[in-house]
Amino acid sequence: MPDLASTQLRSIFFLSNRTAITAETLGHSLLAQFPDIEFTTVTIPFLDTEKKAQKVVDKINKAGAQSQLKPIVISTMANEAISKIILQSDALVLDPFDRFLPDLEETLNQHSIHESGQSHRISNESLYESRINAIDFSLIHDDGMTTKMYDQTDIIIIGVSRSGKTPTCLYLALQFGLKAANYPITEEDMESEHLPKTIRKYQNRLFGLTTDPYRLAHIREERRPNSRYASMEQCRFEINRAEEMFYQHRIPYVNTSKMSIEEIATKIVEIAGLHRISKPPINHIDVP
């Protein structure tokens, strides 16, 4: 009886009057500190009227009654009236707006607008455009498709096939507004002791990705089952050669096998000393 089982898990609600991405991110960070707890999650974005809030409270209370476990609400609610309604639920409500805005008001000696900030959604047009441009750039320069604007690139990610270059570049563009190209190291490149010609003159912008050969073989196997490409032997060979190349030409690199894309991207920015746009996701700035 799967239904019965699922009702006995604790319910976690991520709420926001906007996208709820911040609430989810923060919530999962907090919950990761309790690795033994099992739970179900519900995300409710655009919770922007008191009527909707009342319905959500009913839902929260029902989940608590069914499971006999106090629900947990992680909320980033920039509307005081709605916030008050949610606080009346049976849940433990954790809301950084609620907790931190009074302290901030005191330190800044200013009242917060404490509202959803509709007018600031695209708060920095040129920042927005620079991120869109970075995405375009990364798409054009994916997988070595072209190298013609390498002189404009912030970084060139190199690595063997399926080492994580493309998602890393896209994340660098989306999150940090960086122009990130990527170049695949081919078997031909591996035969030479020199750096591949097309990237040689950009040596100081190169950054390597490597991974665990087992993991690589597993990922490649999904793509081309039972192929030489996916064999352990081939993966081990390619990874060895790539790492030798990084070492020999003093190219900074990271091993991505236990890292998330977010971590890989952040590490690259740090190690390569790139300028990280501190304004978050296009304008997460007011997209709680």
Place this chain on the structure above:
Amino acid sequence: MPDLASTQLRSIFFLSNRTAITAETLGHSLLAQFPDIEFTTVTIPFLDTEKKAQKVVDKINKAGAQSQLKPIVISTMANEAISKIILQSDALVLDPFDRFLPDLEETLNQHSIHESGQSHRISNESLYESRINAIDFSLIHDDGMTTKMYDQTDIIIIGVSRSGKTPTCLYLALQFGLKAANYPITEEDMESEHLPKTIRKYQNRLFGLTTDPYRLAHIREERRPNSRYASMEQCRFEINRAEEMFYQHRIPYVNTSKMSIEEIATKIVEIAGLHRISKPPINHIDVP
């Protein structure tokens, strides 16, 4: 004397023992509630030793002394010892871990591990892979390049050139693990009263993007200055035709001109009733 001016702004620090992406996101959401305050920001990720923390405290205090304005620290620190050091700085320190973990411990009746959770970085391998696969899918199906796997797609985003289809699809893949294709509405498509042939049979997976003609003209002007493509007349024509198409064929759509990519993506997921992976960015789950 720009140096003097910049030292008189209040300093905001985003700190974390991990990527600091959550700290930045949360911090900017909070600061957006004080639109009149000017400040400079510093992001310090991977703050994972007490020695580094001591140096950061010196930096924070120095910034405060120079500007005569109390610095503000937004921190997601999953290491208690480091957290304590930061709390001794002269700044207002806002840390959701510090504030919320005790309440969570009480409700869950369990101690938090209160550490960086190294072992959970890629906590859900299949979720990770599904996101990577979604990115691959979106790249292959960008800009109508191919339509061959449309039967596997979660959603097909349609709109005129430069209406925001590509970044939206990539974000849907990266953040929510959704297979999102996109198809550009061409002038040829606009001449017909029928839906374009290639997307006709997927009508229930279509989602439209539209935008303000002025904004579109501005964006296109960057790409092809003084072209017919970028003219107000052409942009107005295309937008009108696209919106008629959405209306006539009952395709849900959003106007993206005042929305961030995050908001567009979240709206699409909501309106189209798609399953949103609640586990955040690959595993933001423990990437504070």
